[in-house]
Amino acid sequence: MDKSEKPVGMTLIVQTVTRWLKGPIILYGIYIVFTGHLSPGGGFAGGVIIACAFVLITLAFGAKFALGRVGKLLASELDSLGALMFVTIALLGYVGGSFFRNFIQMANPAPPFRIFSAGTILLSNVAIGLKVGASLFMIFIILAVIRVVEDKDGKMKMIQKKQGGDN
């Protein structure tokens, strides 16, 4: 961070702990996404955990830092791509016989309780994880950082708050 600027975010303790924890949290979220078909969890829960890691970074280091890592544009694209991926999986099933058909492992059943044992379910979970993680992060950013203001012509406009991320 730039020393000349006013310090943003939380204290050094929080920032240090966040720096240690962000990796494991994201990893745990990915684990939840990838084992959604075997144990409790799945795309939604995993996506929320991944988004929480970014929320924690935003709280600890300020919005400017977090948005430098994952921009609004990127989050929006990831959000759409997740949903697109989900619909595409459904449509591939449609091409192969039936809408949402599990076209990967219907023919050759794999041994149960393996990561690759549920065909399209794993892929769908990844898609949902992307979608949920990105949209939750966007909702947080919009609630915390973006302000709607009125410009000179009386039209509403969205701007980024000056001292983003102060708590």
Next chain:
Amino acid sequence: MNRLPLFVAVPLFLAFLIPVLGRKWKTLPDILGNLATFFLLLLSLSILGISGVYAVGGWPPPLGIVMVSDGLTTLMLLIVALISFAVTLYSIDYMELYTSKTRYYSLFLLMIAGMNGVIITGDLFNLFVFLEIASIASYALVAFGCQHEELEASFKYLVLGTLASTFILLGIAFMYGTYGTLNLAHLARLISENGSTAATKCALGLFFVGFSLKAALVPFHAWLPDAHPSAPAPISAMLSGLLIKSIGIYALIRLLFNVFGFTPLISHILITLGILSMVVGVFLAIGQWDYKRLLAYHSISQIGYVTLAIGLGTPLGILAGLFHLVNHSVFKSLLFLNAGSVEYNLGTRDMKKMGGLQEKMPVTNATSLVGAFSISGLPPFNGFWSKLLIILACVQAKNIPAAVWAVLVSIITLSSFTKVQRYVYYGKLKEEWKDVKEAPQTMRIAMVMLAVCCVLMGLLILPGPRNAVLTPAVNALLAGREGYFNLTFSR
């Protein structure tokens, strides 16, 4: 029925493709949005009147989710596709007033996917999910301009809409707790075997309240006069023309006729709600000076006609109700698009400030006249035939008071639209509107298209077109629980 999932899949796919690609090519949202609705229009024409079942994922009912198509489904799909095509055409120029077309088309297609999903699904929880997709997209679209009035209306709509969804979800929980299935046809079979238990009655009451809120029947109408006028004009046309019908009336009558079974009590409730909406709506409408707010109150009134006619439960009544539902979609969308093109050019919705626009906006004036004649029930426009059928059905069912109310409300509707024509289009042109121009090309095409539909749809009264379009829908409802079960489990 292999084409059935495309009604949901295509708009859903494009709704998420447009935000990804729309940033780079500015005209892409327009092109993709219009292509999507045109494709849906062709698709819905191709399956008109065909009944069938589609098992999602290859899982047979009642295990998997099914999509069911019968006469009523295909009729609703056709009308959704027709109106949304006209509206996307209109949006090309109109939405230049707003900032983000990418987001607009994305939400718009999500709303269509939700409505189509509600119409084709044969599963109770699936119906709820699609209903929420359509509703949430519509909350966002009402607030699209982000001005004070729009945000307030959207918030009111959101609170009442969520309340309705909660009622519906609670009803679904009752049904699932009692019968252990969510498949509509399977539920119908179980209800007819077990008779009406306390839980069924409770669920029925919850569904009644929930879907009446979504359909804005009096006394559940409080959100509509705020939400519909505040939205951008194409969205007002979608909300009044389609949304309250597909996720309100359609879902309600599907459940009442094909799942719970139609009883005299239900008939009484529907008739009472219908007459109440008809009368209250039109009396609230006549004093309005806000162009779109007046139209919004008329939506309540006309939905009352539909509910009354279907509530009679006779074949003629259902035919009249569905006919009026389809007609109302067309002429109310047309009237909202007219109001939109006046607002586009003048920047105001206050009718007191307008006047003499007929010389400046001849196309808007002519199409608005067609719409006004249709909604007031003047021959030979479509509204006349459906209102005539409604009155005949009331008389045939020996419900003379309902027939009298239908006639009276129609007369008040006429007077109210005389006011619209008089204050907006006739009279002296005010000095400040000297430089007003006619609406742009695509907006004119959309309005003319709907006006032509208003005239042509009167032909649906003739036996040939009627048997092709309306009669299968009536039969689908009259088939009741048994017919719906046999259709869903036909494989």
